[in-house]
Amino acid sequence: MNAAIGRGGGSTEDQGRKDEIVTQMKLTIVGSGDAFGSGGRLQTCFHVALPGDEVLVDCGATAIIGMQRLGLDPDRVSTIFISHLHGDHFAGLVWWLLHAHYVTQRSAPLTITGPAGIAARFAAAAEALFPGSPKIERRFEMRFLEYAERTPLRVGGVTVTPYEVRHPSGAPPYALRLESGGKTLSFSGDTEWVESLVAAADGADLFISECFSFEEQVGYHMTWRKIEQNLDRLGARRVLLTHMNSEMLAKRAHVTDPRVLIAEDGMTLDI
Ligand SMILES: [Zn+2]
Numbered sequence: 001m002n003a004a005i006g007r008g009g010g011s012t013e014d015q016g017r018k019d020e021i022v023t024q025m026k027l028t029i030v031g032s033g034d035a036f037g038s039g040g041r042l043q044t045c046f047h048v049a050l051p052g053d054e055v056l057v058d059c060g061a062t063a064i065i066g067m068q069r070l071g072l073d074p075d076r077v078s079t080i081f082i083s084h085l086h087g088d089h090f091a092g093l094v095w096w097l098l099h100a101h102y103v104t105q106r107s108a109p110l111t112i113t114g115p116a117g118i119a120a121r122f123a124a125a126a127e128a129l130f131p132g133s134p135k136i137e138r139r140f141e142m143r144f145l146e147y148a149e150r151t152p153l154r155v156g157g158v159t160v161t162p163y164e165v166r167h168p169s170g171a172p173p174y175a176l177r178l179e180s181g182g183k184t185l186s187f188s189g190d191t192e193w194v195e196s197l198v199a200a201a202d203g204a205d206l207f208i209s210e211c212f213s214f215e216e217q218v219g220y221h222m223t224w225r226k227i228e229q230n231l232d233r234l235g236a237r238r239v240l241l242t243h244m245n246s247e248m249l250a251k252r253a254h255v256t257d258p259r260v261l262i263a264e265d266g267m268t269l270d271i
């Protein structure tokens with residue numbers, strides 16, 4: 001993986017990079033926060049630019065806000081890969097629908113992949129937040145595809161393989177492995193440590209791992225200590241820590257392994 005790291009927010013370097021032709025896979029962190037707003041970070045959302053295509057991995061409630069901050073155009077996104085059905089990972093689809101219909105008048109189809117039942121959970125969330133919104137007559141097609149455990153799913157130029165993890169959310173939760181153009185990006189989703197992460201991250205150019213707390217496990221979430229113990233086994237060339245609570249954010253300077261990066265909203269990474 002190319003080690004070039006940039007930060008969004010209008011630096012000269014980033015302005016120059018916006019019009020670059022994407023030759024492989026470029027990650028922009030739209031949101032690296034947890035469900036509680038820790039550190040003032042936006043909720044989980046990763047933008048991935050590929051040659052001739054743009055996709056998202058997770059779509060927290062703040063996704064449209066974050067994309068507009070960074071000058072990313074939602075209409076250029078063809079596919080949204082959802083890891084699990086918690087609001088800080090999929091609720092942004094509700095605002096995505098409103099933005100696409102009322103603001104940009106999107107016509108291009110949108111594919112959304114996720115756990116079994118995602119279409120119904122989306123419709124219920126949209127109906128609760130904006131009554132009638134799931135039934136508006138759209139100019140664009142929203143196509144929902146469901147994961148099957150460890151079964152590669154080809155969408156456009158991306159192959160996504162889901163690996164079930166442990167994180168109760170009303171439907172099976174997954175780590176996702178995305179492969180495109182010879183590059184591999186893996187993402188833990190939310191989970192405590194499970195062995196399926198080793199398969200999901202194996203040989204990846206980048207493994208994005210949730211890292212909710214530093215040492216003491218909280219709920220069905222990961223600690224830095226668990227990741228540190230398993231870094232060699234994970235076998236990813238680099239690991240990016242995200243979804244940190246306030247304790248983990250306060251201690252992030254203690255993470256010194258050269259393979260490990262700490263996510264920031266607006267950060268970009270050539271994979
Ligand atoms: Zn979460």
Ligand SMILES: [Zn+2]
Pocket residue numbers: 084086089167169190
């Ligand atoms: Zn979650």
